[in-house]
Amino acid sequence: MVKKLQGEAFLLSANELRTGKVVFFTKKGWSSSTREAIKIKADEINKYEEISIREEKKCKIVSAKFVELDDAGNIKTLRDKIRNCGITIKI
Amino acid sequence: MYKYSDTDKKIIASRVKQFENQVNRRLEGKLTEEEFKPLRLMNGLYLQLHAYMLRVAIPYGELSSKQLRKLAFIADKYDRGYGHFTTRQNIQFNWPKLPDVPEILNELSLVEMHAIQTSGNCIRNISSDHLAGLTINEIEDPRPWCEIIRKWSTFHPEFSFLPRKFKIAVIGCDEDRAAMLVHDIGIRIIKRHCQVGFEIFVGGGQGRTPIIAKKIKNFLPKKDILNYLEAILTTYNQEGRRDNIYKARIKILVQELGIERFKSLVEENFSKLSNKELEIDKKSIEEIFQYFRLPPLKSSSDKIPLEDNQEYKNWIKQNVIPHKIKGFSIVQISLKEPKKPPGDATSNQMKALAKFSEDFSFSEIRVTHEQNLVLPHVPNKELFNLWSQLKKENLATPNLGLITDTICCPGMDYCALATARSIPISQKISNHFNNYCKQKEIGNLKIKISGCINACGHHHVGNIGILGLDRRGEEFYQITLGGSAKEDAAIGEIVGPSFSETDLIDAIEKILNTYKKHKKNKGEDFLSVFRRIGIKEFKKDLYDNFTEKS
Amino acid sequence: MIILQKNHEHKNHYKKIKEQDFLKKKISNGSILTISQWREVEHIIQAQEIDVAIEFSSDACILCENDKLSKVAMIQINFKTFKDGRPYTFAKMLRKKHNFTGELRATGHIIPDQYIFLIRCGFDSVEIEEEHKETWLELLEMDEGLYYQP
Ligand code: HEM
Numbered sequence A: 001m002v003k004k005l006q007g008e009a010f011l012l013s014a015n016e017l018r019t020g021k022v023v024f025f026t027k028k029g030w031s032s033s034t035r036e037a038i039k040i041k042a043d044e045i046n047k048y049e050e051i052s053i054r055e056e057k058k059c060k061i062v063s064a065k066f067v068e069l070d071d072a073g074n075i076k077t078l079r080d081k082i083r084n085c086g087i088t089i090k091i
Numbered sequence B: 001m002y003k004y005s006d007t008d009k010k011i012i013a014s015r016v017k018q019f020e021n022q023v024n025r026r027l028e029g030k031l032t033e034e035e036f037k038p039l040r041l042m043n044g045l046y047l048q049l050h051a052y053m054l055r056v057a058i059p060y061g062e063l064s065s066k067q068l069r070k071l072a073f074i075a076d077k078y079d080r081g082y083g084h085f086t087t088r089q090n091i092q093f094n095w096p097k098l099p100d101v102p103e104i105l106n107e108l109s110l111v112e113m114h115a116i117q118t119s120g121n122c123i124r125n126i127s128s129d130h131l132a133g134l135t136i137n138e139i140e141d142p143r144p145w146c147e148i149i150r151k152w153s154t155f156h157p158e159f160s161f162l163p164r165k166f167k168i169a170v171i172g173c174d175e176d177r178a179a180m181l182v183h184d185i186g187i188r189i190i191k192r193h194c195q196v197g198f199e200i201f202v203g204g205g206q207g208r209t210p211i212i213a214k215k216i217k218n219f220l221p222k223k224d225i226l227n228y229l230e231a232i233l234t235t236y237n238q239e240g241r242r243d244n245i246y247k248a249r250i251k252i253l254v255q256e257l258g259i260e261r262f263k264s265l266v267e268e269n270f271s272k273l274s275n276k277e278l279e280i281d282k283k284s285i286e287e288i289f290q291y292f293r294l295p296p297l298k299s300s301s302d303k304i305p306l307e308d309n310q311e312y313k314n315w316i317k318q319n320v321i322p323h324k325i326k327g328f329s330i331v332q333i334s335l336k337e338p339k340k341p342p343g344d345a346t347s348n349q350m351k352a353l354a355k356f357s358e359d360f361s362f363s364e365i366r367v368t369h370e371q372n373l374v375l376p377h378v379p380n381k382e383l384f385n386l387w388s389q390l391k392k393e394n395l396a397t398p399n400l401g402l403i404t405d406t407i408c409c410p411g412m413d414y415c416a417l418a419t420a421r422s423i424p425i426s427q428k429i430s431n432h433f434n435n436y437c438k439q440k441e442i443g444n445l446k447i448k449i450s451g452c453i454n455a456c457g458h459h460h461v462g463n464i465g466i467l468g469l470d471r472r473g474e475e476f477y478q479i480t481l482g483g484s485a486k487e488d489a490a491i492g493e494i495v496g497p498s499f500s501e502t503d504l505i506d507a508i509e510k511i512l513n514t515y516k517k518h519k520k521n522k523g524e525d526f527l528s529v530f531r532r533i534g535i536k537e538f539k540k541d542l543y544d545n546f547t548e549k550s
Numbered sequence C: 001m002i003i004l005q006k007n008h009e010h011k012n013h014y015k016k017i018k019e020q021d022f023l024k025k026k027i028s029n030g031s032i033l034t035i036s037q038w039r040e041v042e043h044i045i046q047a048q049e050i051d052v053a054i055e056f057s058s059d060a061c062i063l064c065e066n067d068k069l070s071k072v073a074m075i076q077i078n079f080k081t082f083k084d085g086r087p088y089t090f091a092k093m094l095r096k097k098h099n100f101t102g103e104l105r106a107t108g109h110i111i112p113d114q115y116i117f118l119i120r121c122g123f124d125s126v127e128i129e130e131e132h133k134e135t136w137l138e139l140l141e142m143d144e145g146l147y148y149q150p
């Protein structure tokens, strides 16, 4: 998992092991929508890192990562936006 | 075309079973992701931004209509109705699901295809000239040699856990259409004193350290090819760096040791470890060559139909080249229609092409490293007919070798490693230069675009190379000039500070203006001008009245 | 841990030599030495009727031209990670260049999917967790003996 995280708030995200689909961690488990995703503060990272390791062990998800949020609470980087919203081109 | 023997069939089928076993163990938690990853990679399965991605090999770029139909079927049933042809004669599916992959591999095996060693730190799919066997100045068809090497390298027990990936290309003439000199090993068939053999190059590559391969052998007799490859791989497997992934390719080893020292290690392994059983005798060479004979083409004096249709004429001029058999043509199909990601083909296009290849080209299709397709043996008299049908499928874009025939990697739209998007850039270029006459005036020009320094889009060897960067969260594009992937291979030079997406087209226009200004005659293409005048002139024009960004 | 040789299970007869034993040159049947230890005591062992082994780490598979291995009963290569492919080439070298005819064993981080590769490169045995035995045997079973290489 990415260390040296800079921001203040994050979502925990991953790909579903079976489908590869992008998912976010919510109170009720993993969801493909960010709507109910738990907002994680910088000092809670360790706790959620443990959760992600546990979830990986359960063979539900792979490639867990923290997605940084901007001040307004939106996903910050372009890569994470594309991960969430899908490709930006028509096919 | 090559046909699987019973042994081939059994080996591929047993690999499918083995991978099914591995997927099940992964899903049950008996394999960790760390352990599963190299195994899935060896079967061409990546995990990308939003999904898994399966890379299927098209060995030496050759496809039958049946195989292409199967690819269309897979795109429809397991994916989203399209596939992406890559720069190493593979096709990528962007949306497969892990539990489906063994089934996909099984479907592929039914048409003698696989995804073996299309990824991972092993010897990858062997690539070749897409015009192999079709041109007059070829010394010998490279495809049989690719097949010989494909077999030897498949599940090689010793070379499946190399320091890093390993790419080999083979060509059969002086012209290099396979970017042979930017491969880990490049092989060129040559003739010396009436004897045909190989010239061997080693240590080429792109990525963050682009290097043109160096010659390690002036002439290698045919029978020794596998023993010599084995000697190179032995040296690399033993000596290649494993402490730093960025220094693990053979190019770094060759660079650090120097070609002479590297060569002496290889020669020692060659002389001490060569295995009689790896020598290839005349008979088995002949057997393999049987598979690659031309279909029964009767030469004729048939001319290309003249039709009073400008689009058709443009297409003939741009995309059609003569076949070595009189009366036939090689038709190049551009997968660079405006507005579409370069190299993408829909399942409907694949099905249509499968049909066209049956009707017009002896059921054969080729895949090029420039992300286009080829119908290799089309009778001249059918060209207008074929063109009309291609046009209906949006497969008749007349831009081969022109500025809109860009090579482009998936970039940040798909790729987890990207620093910027690349497909939208290529789309901007094709929209801006859409007009055929305008393109023709610019002439032969290769633009190659990568979404990060890994250089999957070959930007280092583009006449104009574009590399996507991340500048504090914003996409920026660095331009290199003067690269070439051909026999005169060269790594492009960085022209200066990078450009935002908005300023990029303007910058390309300026570069083209410099070119036009210095062009001596109509025939002098971009690369020739660049080589004559150097990068300075371009810099001067590009940055003079441009607000320079640091 | 068990030793698997093709599909036969064995007990391990070898054990790494203790530092103090080595200092006293108390080399017994079944001692595993490092290569530098071996070079030191080779001349003593040449005269004895005992089986000793040498262990290499996968990232330090190095032998000199004049290392003599004829009295070595077993060479064991400890994989730091299963992704380290050097031992496959080293195995070839041991067999072809150094004419080593004893047992060649893989230990450390190896995975069952590599079993056939190991055997084909000249390994005789692997040291694995007992609980993984079934998977190793299953993958051995799946192999049909059809290869592209000699
Ligand atoms: C989408 C998933 C992909 C990933 C994760 C990926 C990853 C990489 C990486 C890490 C490298 C650098 C290797 C090195 O220097 O050691 C590389 C190089 C390369 N890739 Fe990709 N790539 C992807 C897609 C593609 C595509 C779509 C193409 C063809 C259009 C391609 C063709 C190449 C080529 C030709 C090179 C450079 C040649 C070389 O030095 O090996 N890759 N890729």
Ligand code: SF4
Pocket: B409, B410, B411, B412, B415, B416, B417, B418, B419, B450, B451, B452, B453, B454, B455, B456, B457
């Ligand atoms: S060049 Fe970079 S962005 Fe493009 S496909 Fe390769 S790894 Fe991905």
